Amino acid sequence: MEQLRHQYGTRTALDGISLSVRTGEIFGILGPNGGGKTTLFRILSTLLQPSAGQVRVFGLSLLKQREAVRKRLGVVFQHPSLDPQLTVMENLIHQGHLYGLSGAGLRRRAGEMLNEMGVADRAGERVHTLSGGLQRRVELAKGLLHRPDLLLLDEPSTGLDPGARRDFSALLRRLCDRGGVTIALTTHFMEEAERCDRVAFLDQGRIEALGTPDELKAHIPGDVVVVESNDLASLAEKIRARFGVEPTRMDGSLRFERARGHELVREIAETFPGEVLSASFARPTLEDVFLHFTGHRFWSPAAEDAASGENN
Amino acid sequence: MNFVLPVWTLWKREIVRFLRQRSRVVSVLTQPLVFWILLGAGLHGSFRPPGAAQTATYFQYLYPGIMALVLLFTAIFATISIVEDRRAGFLQGVLVAPVPRSLIVLGQALGGASLALIQGTVFLVLAPLIGIPLGPITILATLGAMLLVAFQMTGLGLIIAWRMESTQGFHAIMNLILMPLWLLSGALFPSAGASSWLGWVMSVNPVTYAMVVLRHCLYLDTPGVVADLPPLAPALLVTVLFCIATLGAATLTACRARS
Structure with a gap:
């Protein structure tokens, strides 16, 4: 087409x-x-x-x-x-x-x-x-x-x-x-x-x-790291300063793409012990790739609104 | 053959569905019967139709009108099922098949008209009870007339059904357009006694002519009644033309309809 x-x-x-x-x-x-x-x-x-x-x-x-x-x-x-x-x-x-x-x-x-x-x-x-x-x-x-x-x-x-x-x-x-x-x-x-x-x-x-x-x-070269915290704003700032990455805030967590994610997870956990609730890394899924390309999550509220418009 | 097959299968489905829904069979038959008995019993003492033969009772006058109502109801119920088909998703499957819309409409019209004809025939059996003799010619002619009326009504129903998103909308249209078409067709009262503007409306209502055709056919063996009716030939012509017009319009509507 x-x-x-x-x-x-x-x-x-x-x-x-x-x-x-x-x-x-x-x-x-x-x-x-x-x-x-x-x-x-x-x-x-x-x-x-x-x-x-x-x-x-x-x-x-x-x-x-x-x-x-x-x-x-x-x-x-x-x-x-x-x-x-x-x-x-x-x-x-x-x-x-x-x-x-x-x-x-x-x-x-x-x-x-x-x-x-x-x-x-x-x-x-x-x-x-x-x-x-x-x-x-x-x-x-x-x-x-x-x-x-x-x-x-x-x-x-x-x-x-x-x-x-x-x-x-x-x-x-x-x-x-x-x-x-x-x-x-x-x-x-x-x-x-x-x-x-x-x-x-x-x-x-x-x-x-x-x-x-x-x-x-393959568009995401490394791993996807997800960090959860009670104070996302300050943690995001600190991670940006310390590791030079730009985290995205999403549903109470920070996520960013980074090669050798396992090392980063360990460093974050060690550097900000009081502020991190959990930290994990994984090979990217299609959902991560989708996020990478569109800049928004699959089930964002905006998409839901549009959905109710289209189906009728 | 390739064009008979889709029409046949759409027709057959309408019939099978109808027979599987007992409540539909019962309601379409009993409702007109109740109408006929109640209206007839209530009005025949106080109301003598001015245009009707002196010998005819109101029961007899109303009988062909109720026959038209039976045809109308059945045809309308059949076309409502098309709105349901669309909502349930069944129609989508038909629309993506390599079948022209005109054949889809033809199958639906045949289905609806057949159901109406079956119901009309069941009602016809009651005619001798009120003193309308049924000779073989009368039966054949009446079946023919009923088929024409059934196609008209189905055609009208289809024009509406193909535009409708919901069955509620259909009921509104039915009360607004279809019932008045029947009320002002001479089914309930003759135009002779109506006020002049109403008489005029009745004379441009195509269903009026269908009623004339129905009465002519039904009273073939009862000559006294027919004498007061307008002539058959022009009424038949109008009825056939209206039949073609509604089916044509239904096809056009279906071709334009957003699925």
Whole structure:
């Protein structure tokens, strides 16, 4: 996609997005709610016309060749798109008919997909009797029914417990490894992003960084040191004077990036014994990288406000 | 075939959903019945419709009107489910499928109209009870007329449903637009006795013509009643045109709708 922009009234949701997803990879779009993920997803799934810009899917223009693109897209929405009054199988048959599949071939394919998702034994049950995790699997079966080349998932692990989330990621990885399907997903879970081949940080309508999780982490050369104290202001000042680093204050702690973090932690603990409640260091996580690029924490209050604006 | 399949599956889903919600089946049938009995019983002694045949009782006059109400209610309930589909997320899945919006609307309209027709048919069975004989021709003609009216009402409902975010909004519109359309269609009282401005409103209300068509078809075996009605042909023409217009407008609305 090139220079993709979208505005709701005067509010800019996407501010010139350009990126390309490679065939056969799992591409993650990571960002806080309100960062533009849902808008981007709605444009990619053909539900929303962007204000400006170009998107090509397998060489087809998303904006001009909608029908052709739709045939090759599988879409799994954040909100369930299953009919709870229908059985699992009826939902899949309905989906198949919309995509031009029918008859015995469709039944066989639906059975296969349910098998693969591990929900074949629930085929005859109404969807509303299934747990959230199982419904997600049926959603995935539904999205994959017509053998799409590109699978789009919007926040696939929302509402899943951590165990189900890991299972779901493993399922996606299997689909991808077997070949034939490219996966693009949006997420605000760091662990989910860690399991993608490549990740783009989307914040306030812009791509702030893009790369494999390891490449992204390499932007922070050393360790991340976090110090907690009762008097952050004076401690920050002292650390700045003593070690020449610029700590960031955040949720009752000071954090800064520094090579050989373990040595620094020891020195800080020894130098300011009365003022330090705790001091630790760690290899940077994606969350640290996100902070590094955007200058704000993932769940800042501002992002939360924006989120409630976008979701309605 | 590729274009029959999505329409068929959308239609079938509406029917299956309806049959699985018992309360919907019961309420749509009993409500008009209660209306008919209460209104009919309350008014027939004090009210003799001026335009109606001398032999007709108010029960008989009101009967086709209540039939139109049955069709209206069922069609409206069916289209409300589209608002629910949108809120629940089901509609999104349909909208990203490679199916033109016009076919989606057609499937929904067929679904809603079929449900209305089923309900109307159940109500039709009561006709002999109030002395409206049902010959085979009457039945066929009435079914045809009901189908037309059902499509109109579904079309109207769809135009509204595709713009609505919530079912509450839908109820407001229904009370503001759809109920008056029915009230001022000659279903409850004939235009002959109404004040002149009301008579004028009734004459531009397309549902008035649908009522004329319904009455003509229903009274095929009871010639005395039809004599007082406006002629069938122009009313039928207006009804067919209005049917096409509502479905066309519903399609346009769906194509423009922000999903």
